[in-house]
Structures are given as structure tokens and as C-alpha cells.
Amino acid sequence: MTTEDYRFAQPHFLGIAGLNRPEAESLLDLADDYVEQSRRTQKNSDKLRGLTQINLFFEPSTRTQSSFEIAGKRLGMDVINMALGTSSVAKGETLIDTAVTLNAMHPDLLVVRHSASGAAELLSQKVDCAVVNAGDGQHEHPTQALLDALTIRRALGSLDGLRIAICGDITHSRVARSNVALLNLLAAEVRLCGPPTLLPSDADRWGADVFHNMDEAVVGCDVVMVLRLQSERMDQAAIPSTREYFKFYGLDRNRLAKANPGALVMHPGPMNRGVEIDSDVADDPAISLVTKQVEMGVAVRMAVLDMLATTRMEAAK
């Protein structure tokens, strides 16, 4: 048997939680091919020509939405963007009403972002097409975890045994939840660090070591992943001020020096410069993988869309 026998073949892509290691690796392997395709002058193929992809974004997003749009177009699909902050939802339509309406248009792939945890799962029960979770509330952002893993794998060869610190606002981060799950699946050692008000008290049971002191958290790390401080998601301010936050939880060169020599820096973006990360670190191409992450984003999304579409077409035969 080859890994091809274990390739990702689920009907939807809702989270890392439902994946096993061969499935995850099959997606990363395919994404590797799409990195090459995307670097060519002629980037588009007609592999999925005739299929329709709808990007359904209930939350405003620039980078994720355009990444999915480019991914779909490079595979030859017709891609339609629906920014719902301004249309039907504003008129009072529920999530399920919207889903049923779109389902009647026979899309093949529905890429969904919503501010409520569990929204993608709910939608997947109501439509006939494949659903891709592009971020649901504070739950999962599985394509972000895949692109982070691919970025690390291409930079360091393998994730096996790497020590990776995820620092910042863990409580409000779907990126952190998906990353902890995937990095564990790929046998990396995961650390979580943030002020206690931004780190769930039982996060140690997610499969990560918990730190509140960032100087200690980065010791021995190969990668330091910094998360965005999501002030907009906080009911009441969980930190006193951004200046205190930067002092104790901001990543600058001094703090990074406590990690392993050659340690790499990641950030899912958009960055709050001078709050969770110093520009000096974020913009240094020798240590920052931030722009690589964006490139890998398109590739892993092509892989996810491709495998979901392939599974559907095979099932239809």
C-alpha cells in the first residue's frame, strides 16, 4: 500500500480534529506540487474546470478570501465571492436559509467563514456540496494550520520532534486550536504562551505545555509562532495596555535570542506591529516566514479543494 491509499477522502474539510496523520500528509504532499505550479508563469490548470466554488464570508477577510479565490481559479473553477456582511444577512436571513438558497444554485464547493464556532459544521449538514471551513469563530481554521505546517516542513525538512511555541492571544484564536491539533499529529512538541487572561486554564489538556512567561516559553524552540491580539473579540479588556503586552509578550530580537539559534518566526497576519511583534523581527527575511506563509496558503487551499472535488467526482461515478 502507498500513502495514496490513505489520502484525504472525506466529504468536507471542517477541521484538523477529524484528520489522521496520513490524511494530513497527503494534503501537504499534494500542496508541495501546487507550490511548484504556482511559481510557473502559466499557473492555471483546467483540472477542475466546470466546477463552481462559492466563497461565503460572513466575516470580513481579505487575505483568506483572496487566497481561496486564487486557489480555485488556478484549478480552473468558476469562483464566486459572496461577502454577506452587507447583503442577505443584514436583511435578517439565517445561516441555514442562506445555505439552502445557495445549495439550489448547485455549487460544488462552499468555502465558509463565520464568526460563530460550529457554523461550518452546521452548514455542511444542510447542503449537498463539499464545505471547507475557512475559519469558524474561535474553533478551527484548518487551512491555516496546514499552510503553517507546510511552511515549517519546507523550511526545516520535517516537523518530527521540533519544539514550536505558539504565543499570544490563545483564547480567541482558532488558528491556535487548529495548529495545536495538527502539530501534535505531525509529532512536534507544542508550547502555548500568553497572559492567563488570554489562555484557557485547561489548555494544558490540548496536548501542549502552557507558559505565562514568554522568556521561558521560547527556550529551546525551533519556531516561534506569534498570534494577533484580537481586541475586537474580547468582551472586556483582558490586558491592561498594548505597551505592557509588548513588554511581556511581544516578540523582539532579544526575546527571540532565547530560542534555539536559527529559530524561525511565523505570524498568521494581519500583524499588530509593536504589539505582539517587532517589525525588526517580522521583516527580516532571514528569520521571518511570514510571506512564505501567504504563498503556502494558496498551495494548501488548492490541495484541499482538489481532494474534496476529486472525492466528489469519484463518488458520482
Next chain:
Amino acid sequence: MTQPILIQNARTIDPASGLDEVMDVLLADGVIAQVGTDIEHPSHAQIIDATALILAPGLIDLKVKTGEPGFEHRETLQSAGHAAAAGGVTTIVIAPDTQPVIDDAALVEYIRRSSRGTSLVNILPAGALTQGLHGEQIAEIGLMSEAGAVLFSNGDTGIPNADIMGKALSYAGAFNALVSCRPEDASLTGRGVMHSGELSSRLGLKGIPIAAETIAIARDIALAEYTGGRLLIDQVSSAAGIAMVRDAKAKGLEIYCTVSVHHLTLNELDVGEYRTFARLSPPLRAESDRQGLITALCDGTIDAIVSGHDPRPAEEKRLPFAESSAGACGLETLLSGALSLVHHGDAELSVVLGALTSGPADLLDLPAGRIAANAPADLILFDLEQPWVCDAGQLLSKSKNTPFDGRRMQGLTHATLVAGAVVFDREGRCK
């Protein structure tokens, strides 16, 4: 460099180690160099003959208000230092309720800097727990910790929003900071001015029910348990409240508490005929509450006795009771007041001294508060028996409000040493 001092023949009591013997103690370079009998004295050392006096660690007072900055007519850091030295208090923690509020690292640094050289005793700033003490947004606990704030308190006001109190406890945990909170439900306290009971109803004064305290204690204990924070409950006043603290400690929670010397020694009857000097916050409670607090002192539930020093000038006290300000001076009467518990047979001397020295030192992780080699030479000499009458007019504080005014006291500080230097010498024995 100060001259070495050899204190001879004092009954030396160190509550932390249980020492209680006639000993000699040699001080040099600001620390205790040697504790023993027949210490050979260096030729250049000053000798203090302390026969018939008790030598104990200097008192550490976790709850002191001055008026600096903002209300210097009440008290300055300098005048508070003089009062403290006369009362045998060698370290005071300054509450953040000043104008401006101490909610910024620069203000913590200001208190430290402006007390250096002007104050006779050690001054440690407490930082505000919430910005402006408004109870709405956590203050910069990390930056203030680095600047030297030793604990974080919301001053004399509670935090009404439980979520914010929980976040403060949780956040402080990252810096291992001690959070102190006054247990008071503001909606129940309302405009109350004294303990709610028969006396308040007879006097026609609005009462503050014990539930105002117990509800807040129950909430804050639950939040400390939920967040794993370290909580110092400031000035418990009721028997029911202290029983809740005892139960929380038995569960292994990091809950600590203080009680003011006034609540251990006075009760609601001291309000008498509308004496505004006895208007305190929290209010003096019933005798059964005072007895409950004494029991808690003896069984170790109370970690520290504080003065609750809150100087209020005459214009805030010479008013109808309900219009006067709450608060009492306490630094100069802290030791004598607490010693009355010993003289009445309510508590052992070592227990009382422990709650004034090593107890608060342990809460703040200070090396002071004990008599041992290399500990800071912050010491007091006092006469356990000496009778005197408290005269508010003689207080060194800028304000003269004490509920002990006119009261016969027993036990008096004779000398106070800070960092090995005599800063107060009542009878000239240290010359």
C-alpha cells in the same frame, strides 16, 4: 556606613523562629550580624542597654494611606514616616488611593523616590489593581511589579464587576503578584455609616449589614478558586466573614486576610454618642464579631494585623456623624493597641507580634520581620507594661483622628531602628 550597634540584655522575641530569651544582638552594615549571648562587642560599636525591654522585629504594616500625592494636608510620606517610627513600624505599604492614583509604573517609582531620604522607615508602594481604581480595566500590573509595587489593591473600593475581578486575579498570576481587595458590596453598603444593628437603629444612623462583607468574600474566594489567583482579603470585620476565610484556607486555596487593630480592640459601642473618630470603613462591628476575629487571630486564620492608617483632618471629622469621613490614624497606636489583646489575656504575645512582623513579611516575601543573622536590622525596643494615655493631640501624624483618644494604653515603643540606625528614641536610651 552606620556605626555597629550592640543591643544587650533585651528579652529578644522572634515570632518566626519562636525565640523568646534574653539575648544580645549585634547590628552592622544594615543587617543583623549576630544573635547570641555574651557577644564580644567590637571596640567601635555603640552599646544599647535594653534591660527590661523587649527587642522584636520592626512592625510591617500592609495598609497605610498617606495623602501624598494629592492630599498632603492629611499626611505626607515624611509625616507618615515619623508616625510609623514612633509606633515601632519599620515598613509601611502605601495604598494606591492618592491623587493621581498609583496606577502607573512612573508613579510607583515616584513614591519610592520621594520617600527615599525623607521617610524614616521603609516605604513600599502598592499599585492600583484597576486603572484609576475605577474597577473597569486591569492596571499595568506587570510594569508596576517591575517598578517595585509589592501588591495590587483597589484601595477602599471593591470591584463591582465579577468578570473584571476574576480577570485581575488571573492576570496577576503571570507575575505572581498578590491581589488585595476590600470585601465590600457597594450596593449593600450604600450610604451606611456604621454597623447595622440595634445600636445603629437607636442612633438613627444608616447601617452597613454584615452581608455587605460576606457576599463580597464569598464571591472573591470563588473567583480565586476559579482563576488560581493569590488573594489578600483586606480588613475583614465580621465573625461570619472570617469564618469563610478559615474554610477557604482549609481547602488549600491561596487566600490570605488582614484585620485592622481597631476591629480587634474596639466595637460598635465605641461610636457612643456619635464619635466620628470611631467612624471607620469597614465599620466597627458587634462584640461577637470582635471575639470571632480574636479567635481567628489565635488559630492563624489572620495573616496580618494592619493599622488601616487613614489620616483625616479636623474638617473631615468635626461634622455630624453621617457627614464625616470614615478612617482613623493607626500607625502610632498599632503596637499598643495590639498589646492590649495580650494584657486582656486574649492572645499570646508571640501570636500578636507574629501577625505584625513575620506574617506580613511572608505575604510579601520580604527578608525583614525576623531576628536572624543577615535579616535587615529593622528592630524595635518596647516596654510591654508601661502605661500611658492616648492623646490624639500628641500624635505625630498631620491628622489627629484616633478612636483610641483618651484611652488608657499599656505598652509603648522606646526605640525604633531601620537598617541598623536608630530612627526613633523616646527616652534617650540609644545615645
